[in-house]
Every structure is written in structure tokens, then in C-alpha cells.
Amino acid sequence: MSDASINTQVNGGEAGFRDYFALLKPRVMSLVVFTAAVGLLAAPGGVHPFVAFCAVLFIAVGGGASGALNMWWDADIDQVMKRTTSRPIPSGKVTGQEALAIGLTLSVFACVMLWLATNIVAGALLAFTIFFYAVVYTIWLKRWTPQNIVIGGAAGAFPPMIGWAAVTGGVSVESVLMFMLIFMWTPPHFWALALFMNSDYEKAGVPMLTVTHGRRVTRNHILVYTILLAPLAIGTAFTSIGGPIYLTVSVILNVLFLLGALKLWRRNEDQAQVDKYRLEKSFFGLSLMYLFLHFGAILAEAALKPYGLGGW
Template sequence: MTDASFDTSANNNTHPGEAQFGDYFALLKPRVMSLVVFTALVGLIAAPVSVHPFIAFCAVLFIAVGGGASGALNMWWDADIDAVMKRTTSRPIPSGKVEPREAMALGLALSGFAVIMLGLASNWIAAGLLAFTIFFYAVIYTMWLKRWTPQNIVIGGAAGAFPPMIGWAVATGGVSVESVLMFMLIFMWTPPHFWALALFMKSDYKEAGVPMLTVTHGRKVTRAHILVYTILLAPLAIGTGLTSIGGPIYMTTAVVLNAMFLWGAVKIWRRPEEAAEADKYRVEKSFFGLSLLYLFLHFGAILAEAALRPYGLGGW
């Protein structure tokens, strides 16, 4: 831990036997895990090589466990920050339900289990990608980038972008243009998604000492960054529709969603801070909600194209 005083208070407030199964499960960040499962599954199904349903199930399960393991390690290291931020004070460690060392042990154990089992169930390329993903999120992002640079979300976004690439590797045993594009779609989506959140959660990050862009450069600069990344994201998302994982369903979805996302980014960029404060960041919160729908529908469209392809309906 990085804050000794917090460690002491956590240990004083934690009593053996109090933690329930739900508390340990919460360490795995189930909401994030659901995104990991969905995008990994899409990557696996969209791949040109079919996988036995049981192997596919096991592979996605182990990828999910690996994602949960990195979440537990993140909560262990960031317990001091979580204790300060309003939206994270109820997490298992700052609330005193789970001891930091228990979270660390759980994260390490599940990491090893997930990587080994994925390698045995599918192939070691996929397992290696999963191992690197866990390392990237737990060490490079959580322990280094998050507290060091306002570009933490930009670089750290790679950790959340690997699952579809891992799913693709489960099926094919390698990496391709399509899997890289799915990776890039999440990677480029992450900054505007999180910066929109940071616009109306600035005080939390400032109090916790996290150098989010809103804290280090102000909200006006953050608004401009959201617009720039959204502009860069649009051609990438639409261009993905021209590859083997695309098709009319995906292309229609991408064009409509990116037009909406671009318009939302322009509105955020043009907003004076006084207007945002007056309506309690209504536009920013709406953009954040749209960003969640944006990613789900893009990958949902890829999934639909793959599901319809055997019937001659999906793809170009």
C-alpha cells in the first residue's frame, strides 16, 4: 500500500469472519468484468475459426476471472484513493469488510489460475495476452500511470481493450488486423468516455490526488481533448465496418452512433463552464451515458454480423 495510515485504519476496522462472498466478488469489479466477458465473446465469435462451445465457454470464463483478478489487485493498491473518493468509499477494502492483504492474495491467486487454465483450455498465445493484460492494468496503469500522468486514461485504456483480441486469439491462435481494430475501438473510446465522467466528478479526483486531466489542465482543455479523440475515433469505428468483421448492420450502426457521438462531443466542447454548473452537467452526463451505449452497440453489431454470416445474411 502507498498510504500507511490507511492500512492501519483498515486493519483496525476489519474483523475476521465479517466478509461475505459478495464482498470478495465485489473486489473483482463485476461491472467491468461484464464488459470484459462481452467483448471477449464477440472477439471469439467474430473470428473466422470456429471453437467448440465448451472450450469457448471455458475460455471466456477464464478471461473473466483474469479481468476480475486485475480488478482485485487494483482495489488492493488503490485502497487509499478509494477511501477518499465518494463513489468508491463503499468498496470492500475502504469499508473495512476485506483486508488489503486478502485482496492482494485473491488477485494474485486468480491471476495465476486464469492464465494457466486459459493456456490449457485454448492456447498459450491467448494466455500470454491475458497475462500481459493483467500486468498492464495492475502494474503499468494502477501502480504507475494513474498517479503519475494526466494521460493515465489514454495509455491505461489499453488494459480494457485487450479482451476482444484475447477472444480472437483463443479461436485463431494469433492476432490479425480485425482483432487489432477491435482493440483500437475500445482504446480510442476510453479517453472521451472517462473524461466525460471526470468533468462532473472533478472534486473526487482532486481530493484523491489523482492527476486526471480535469485536475491538471482544467475542464476547458478536457472538453477539447474529448472532441479531438472523438474525431479520431469516428473514422476508425466506421473503417472497421469495411473489414471481414463488418457488414451492413455494423456500418449502419457505426455511422449513426458516431454522428451522435461527434455531435455530443461538439456540444461538450462549446459548453461554457457556467452553463454546465447551472444544469448540473446535464450534457456531460448524457454524453457519458451515450458512451456506454456506443461501445455496447458497436460490439453488438459485430456479434450480429458474425451470427448471421453462416446464413448468408451477415458481412459484405
């Protein structure tokens, strides 16, 4: 890690609320909040609305804490990469010490409060998630192996499992399937991004698959993971969190995702450069919709179930 991550503020002006909030990676946090809420609402039994609100809030705070710790450690990389130079630390609005202090404080607060509001299993899962993202992925895997996204994807896959545990106090097949849905989706999602942002990763020295093995191998991997993801995603329709709505949505999305991955696989770099990676950017956008609609379908099944309309 560069000294830039722990230096005092550069000439970037005083930090405001927006700068400190940006440390928490609000875009990533929004995905954490959504998938955690779906896991909580799909879980059997249910909890009081206020407890549910508190659980999702503390999971969101924990996700934000992970983001702050990630920005603290990756400040040197963020200074180099075009899409991250405006982040609070590289822009000089927030110091590395502040980011570290905020990340650690919020981590302890979120885990303890989630434990007190729900149960120790949910609190422990949140603590492990923060540790996995901040230490296993950010500090170890990200700069060490091209499999960083594959293994590190587990960190982003835990929120629905935590939401489920907040209600049930445990882990089940359904919560594991929600975890696996995100876990298997993460590599093709981020590798699609790496295809058109490869120069950023090269400059920063991050061993993304596109950097270490090239775009051709990356396209092969995207196709393989998309093929493996499809039966997992569709198969979830036949569990207690699935139903006809989820099945319909999943079949359509996986056909589109497979066709998109196949188009990427057939492309060569000359074609991609001519249209400035138009298909790769389109596939990346589709991947965002893919995850959102799958979890939206799980939520719809859960919402309709009390009326006898959701599920099988």
C-alpha cells in the same frame, strides 16, 4: 499507497461472498466478458462451445483478478473518493492482504487455465493484460500523468483480442481494430466522467486531465479523440468482421457521438454548473451505449454470417 490498503479489517463486519465478488469489479468484468465473447465469436474457424465457454470464463476471472489488485493498491484513494468509499477495503469488509492474495491467485489460475484450454498466445495476452492494468496503469500511470487514461486504456482494450487469439492462436488486423476501437473510445468516455466527478479526483490527488489542465482543455481533448475515433469505427465496417448492419449502426452512433462531443466543447463551466453537468452525464451514458452497440453489431454480423446474411 496508504497503509489503509494493507491494514487489518476495520469495524465493518465480516466479509461475505458479495464483498469478495465486489473486489473483482463485476461491472467492469461484464464489459470484459462481452467484448471478449464478441472477439471469440467473430474469429474465423470457431471452437467447441465448451472451449468457448471456458475461454470467456477464464478471461473474466483474469479481469476480476486485475480488479482485486487495483483495489488493493488504490485503497487509500478509494477511501477519499465519494463513488468508491463503499468498496470492500475502504468499508472494512476485506483487508488489503486478502485482496492482494485473491488478485495474485486468480491471475495465475486464469492465465494457466486459458493457456491449457486454448493456446499459449491467448494465455500470454491475458497475463500481459493483467500486468498492464495492475502495474503499468494502477501503480505507475494513474498517479503520475494526466495521460493515465489514454495509455492505460490499452488494458481494457485487450479482451476482444484475447478472445480472437483463443480461437485463431494469433493476432490479426480485425482483432487489432477491435482493440483500437476500445482504446480510442476510452479517453472521451472517462474524461466525460471526470468533468462531473472532478472534485473526487482533486481530493484523491489523481492527476486526471480535468485536475491538471482544467475542464476547458478536457473538453477540447474529448472532441479531438471523438473525431479521431469516428473514421476508425466506421472503417471497421469494411473488414471481415463488419457488414451492412455494423456500418449502419456505426454511422448513426458516430454522428450522435460527434454531436455530443461538439455540444460539450461549446459549453462553458457556468452553463454546466447551472444544469449540474446534465449534458456531460448524458454524453457519458451515450459512450456506454456506443461501445456496447458497436460490439453488438459485430456479434450480429458474426451470428448471421453462416446464413449468408452477415458481412459483405
